[in-house]
Amino acid sequence: MEKTGLLLTCEHGGNDVPEDYSQYFQDMDELLNSHRGYDIGALHMAQSLSSMLRCPLVSTTVTRLLVDCNRSLHRKTLFSRVTRHLDEAQKKDILEKYYFPYRNEATGWVQALIREHGRVVHLSVHSFTPVINGRKRKTDVGILYDPKRPWEYKPGKELQEKLKKATGLRVWRNYPFRGWPDGLVAAFRKMYPDNRYTGIELEMNQQLYIDNNRSWGPLPEEVAACIKTC
């Protein structure tokens, strides 16, 4: 992957609430600090990978509860239950300040890397909650991609196999989420053909980060090493 242009993004990197909108987040610390506020550990992973692989990283630390940079404009979940009721002028303001700059920066990098290298591999870094609706998730790491796109299927499968071997962790493909529904990666797939754009989402179980046990410590390095050889 390294030989082509590599781009990292982190759509759910933090749980910051901009001053202008703090009034809507009073007494919501618990929600903001949960997986609903941000992807715990994802920014750490993305920053580590960016410095080890020496590739650009586009990230935001504004909470997804304000606006979700990993959703298209038409999606109901673009705004959360906290911001959904805001008036149109406020929503427009949020989009202009916190959504479009992020999406445009990522798009700019994709275009630049395709121009320079002919194609780009985009790795979107996320994390997921270990338990959802009382059910425990069965994997430590998820590699998400669109199996209909050969330029994603091959490196996605390869990355899963290598990571599984290198870490001894449970690494699944297109679990706990499927790789093709709406998101930043899916938006780029609509813009660029398979041979120009490869989009893969890396999903880590937040338990690895919360425990700060053996699994997380060397994980960024192990992921970087596997990416280099895919």
Ligand SMILES: [Zn+2]
């Ligand atoms: Zn996420």
